[in-house]
Every structure is written in structure tokens, then in C-alpha cells.
Amino acid sequence: MPNKRLAIFATHPIQYQVPIWKQLASTEGLEVVVHYLSDHSIKGGLDKGFGVEVTWDVPLLEGYEYRFIERDTDFTKKHKVKIPNVRGLLTEGKFDSVLIQGYTHKFERDVVVEAKRLGIRTILRAELSDSAKKRGLIKQLLRDAYLWWFYRHIDAFCRVGEQAGKHLQRRGIDNKKIFFSPYSIDSEFFESQKKLFDRNAIRQKLSFNDDSIVLLFCGKLIDCKNPFLLIEAIEKISYKNIHLIIVGDGPLRRDFEQRARLVLGDRLLMAGFVNQTQLGKYYCASNIFILPSKSETWGLVVNEAMLFGLPAIVSDNVGCHSDLIIEDQTGFVFENNNVDSLSEAIMKIVQNKRLLLQMGNNSAEHIKNYSTQASVKGILDALAMNH
Numbered sequence: 001m002p003n004k005r006l007a008i009f010a011t012h013p014i015q016y017q018v019p020i021w022k023q024l025a026s027t028e029g030l031e032v033v034v035h036y037l038s039d040h041s042i043k044g045g046l047d048k049g050f051g052v053e054v055t056w057d058v059p060l061l062e063g064y065e066y067r068f069i070e071r072d073t074d075f076t077k078k079h080k081v082k083i084p085n086v087r088g089l090l091t092e093g094k095f096d097s098v099l100i101q102g103y104t105h106k107f108e109r110d111v112v113v114e115a116k117r118l119g120i121r122t123i124l125r126a127e128l129s130d131s132a133k134k135r136g137l138i139k140q141l142l143r144d145a146y147l148w149w150f151y152r153h154i155d156a157f158c159r160v161g162e163q164a165g166k167h168l169q170r171r172g173i174d175n176k177k178i179f180f181s182p183y184s185i186d187s188e189f190f191e192s193q194k195k196l197f198d199r200n201a202i203r204q205k206l207s208f209n210d211d212s213i214v215l216l217f218c219g220k221l222i223d224c225k226n227p228f229l230l231i232e233a234i235e236k237i238s239y240k241n242i243h244l245i246i247v248g249d250g251p252l253r254r255d256f257e258q259r260a261r262l263v264l265g266d267r268l269l270m271a272g273f274v275n276q277t278q279l280g281k282y283y284c285a286s287n288i289f290i291l292p293s294k295s296e297t298w299g300l301v302v303n304e305a306m307l308f309g310l311p312a313i314v315s316d317n318v319g320c321h322s323d324l325i326i327e328d329q330t331g332f333v334f335e336n337n338n339v340d341s342l343s344e345a346i347m348k349i350v351q352n353k354r355l356l357l358q359m360g361n362n363s364a365e366h367i368k369n370y371s372t373q374a375s376v377k378g379i380l381d382a383l384a385m386n387h
Contacts, residue, residue: 125158181378193280221250
């Protein structure tokens with residue numbers, strides 16, 4: 001029997017996705033070609049969110065077959081992002097299946113329409129949620145109508161988490177068409193970092209003692225991440241040996257640092273943008289991870305933190321909370337933009353060292369369900385490769 005051929009369509013190489021493509025490419029009986037429309041993550045350049053030049057220090061094009069359809073696509077004009085001759089690409093490549101990761105770009109519409117006409121199995125694995133934006137009645141009706149039309153072209157759906165599953169159920173998608181392919185990070189890569197970095201040595205180098213409780217924020221310093229709420233919450237806490245590490249950069253950095261210094265003094269560490277190979281150092285040094293975002297479709301940094309055995313405190317607007325935060329076991333969920341709710345959650349862990357340790361162990365165990373292998377299994381199930 002000839003191998004099945006899968007065409008994957010992605011905007012650009014992304015460090016969280018590449019491990020999935022590599023494992024799929026190594027699957028017996030499956031040939032994979034990933035199609036990209038931009039190489040900006042390979043070339044590097046100014047990241048507007050971080051406000052600094054970013055070039056990833058991990059390989060993004062190794063271990064699988066890929067093709068750049070375009071190299072400098074402007075993704076801000078979604079209705080104009082297209083692929084020339086989609087039908088020819090699919091037929092000449094002799095693909096049996098296609099995998100897309102969204103529904104808002106023109107190329108995604110073109111792919112599902114042509115795949116349907118050609119009898120090619122179409123799989124959607126994307127951030128699907130109904131809670132990210134508040135929409136007026138007319139916009140909501142238009143969105144519902146569009147999704148009804150788009151989903152008619154999809155043969156199988158890979159849900160990345162609970163919110164995606166609920167979104168699909170609300171739209172009447174048959175459960176037999178839905179497969180669990182969780183949002184994941186490069187599990188193997190970060191496991192190697194856990195072994196590479198020595199926690200005690202790093203904490204000593206950063207001047208943390210045994211009683212220091214180190215909070216970690218990792219992300220862009222922009223308004224939607226709500227970093228100032230974290231400082232306001234710390235200010236309300238009576239425990240005075242709290243340290244804060246900020247991994248990330250962005251337009252709010254100067255104002256944030258000025259405000260945070262008034263509260264924490266030299267107990268604040270502004271690490272700036274940290275590339276992939278050095279991230280583990282800061283996870284190892286920390287005790288609790290906090291993501292206070294006003295809006296976050298998922299929040300993969302929470303996956304990373306939990307893999308390193310950190311309990312996580314996130315706002316109820318962080319999408320992954322339904323999947324990753326088991327209250328009192330792997331962390332806490334606080335009310336969005338509520339400083340008292342956040343400070344109370346921090347204090348629950350800070351005041352109980354035994355709880356801190358247990359929650360960290362629980363986090364490390366729970367996140368094993370959200371591995372690269374689990375993501376790949378869900379896609380293979382959707383491809384009917386595991387039957």
C-alpha cells in the first residue's frame with residue numbers, strides 16, 4: 001500500500017509547532033510536506049510585541065520536508081493572503097489529506113474549497129473559542145454564518161483544549177469528527193533543559209535564599225498581558241521575601257520597571273527577551289508562575305512552567321485555565337483584572353510551603369497529558385492512521 005501524503009499549511013515556522021511536524025514526518029506510512037507563506041521567523045528581525053530584534057536559537061527547518069510558497073507575506077491583510085493555484089499544488093503533490101490551522105485567511109478558504117472538490121480529507125487544528133472577543137449582534141451572526149459554511153468543508157477537527165471542544169459542540173459538530181490534539185510545547189527540548197540547569201546553583205547565582213519565593217512572569221510587556229496588575233497584587237502581600245523575575249520585553253518595560261522597583265527594589269529581576277535555549281534557567285529558579293492576561297487564547301508559557309514543576313496562577317481570561325489549572329492542585333484561577341483575587345491566590349501558595357511543593361509535583365504530572373506525542377496522536381487519529 002502506498003504511503004499517505006499530508007499537506008500542512010502554516011503561516012510561518014513556529015517553535016511550538018515544528019516538533020509536531022517532525023514527529024508526523026517520522027511516522028511510518030505517512031509523507032508530510034509543510035507549506036509556509038513567510039520566513040520571517042527564520043530570518044529574524046524586529047518583533048513589534050517584544051520591541052527588540054528576535055532570531056530564534058533553535059532549528060525550525062530540520063527533520064521534515066517543507067516548502068516556502070512565499071517568503072514575505074503581509075498577514076495583516078488576511079483577505080489577501082492567498083496561495084497561487086491551490087488546485088495544482090494539491091493535485092501535483094498527490095496529497096490524500098490537508099491540515100490547516102485557522103479559518104480567517106483567504107488561503108485557508110481556498111485550500112478547504114479545493115480539497116473538498118478533489119475529495120481530499122481536510123483537517124482543522126486551530127485556536128477555536130467563542131470567548132476571546134466581544135462582538136455585536138450583526139458581527140456575531142456573520143461569524144456564525146461564515147463558520148457554518150467553513151466547517152462544512154472540514155472532515156475532522158483536532159481540538160487543542162476544552163474551549164475548542166465546547167466551541168465545536170455549540171456548532172453541532174459530530175463528536176465522531178473531533179479528536180484531541182492538545183496545545184503542546186517541545187516537550188523533549190524542555191525536558192533536556194530541566195537536566196541541563198541546576199536549580200540550586202542558579203538560585204544562588206541570582207541571590208535567592210531558601211526562604212525566597214520567586215514569582216515568574218514570561219511574555220511581552222504589553223497592555224493585554226496586564227503586567228501592572230501583578231505589581232499591585234504583590235504590594236498587597238505581607239510576605240516580604242517575594243522576588244519577581246520578568247522574562248520578556250515590550251513597550252511597557254520602562255514604566256513597568258519604574259513602578260516595580262518602588263515595590264520590590266533589588267528583588268526585581270528584569271531579564272529582558274530570553275531565547276529558547278536559556279528559558280529553562282529562569283523556570284528552574286522560580287517557585288510560582290503567573291499569567292495575569294486580560295485576554296489570552298491559550299498561553300503556552302503555562303505549559304512550559306508546569307513542565308518545570310511550577311504551580312500556575314492565571315486569570316480566568318487565559319484560555320488554558322480550563323485544561324491546565326486544577327484548582328488547589330496545579331494552581332489557581334483568579335478573576336480577570338481583580339487585584340484582590342490575584343493577591344489572595346498568591347498568598348494561598350506563599351503561606352504554605354507544603355502546598356507549594358505538592359502543587360508543583362501535580363503540575364509536572366498533569367502537563368504530561370499535553371505533550372508533543374499527544375498532539376501527534378490526535379492528528380494521526382484524525383487522519384485515520386491509528387485504525
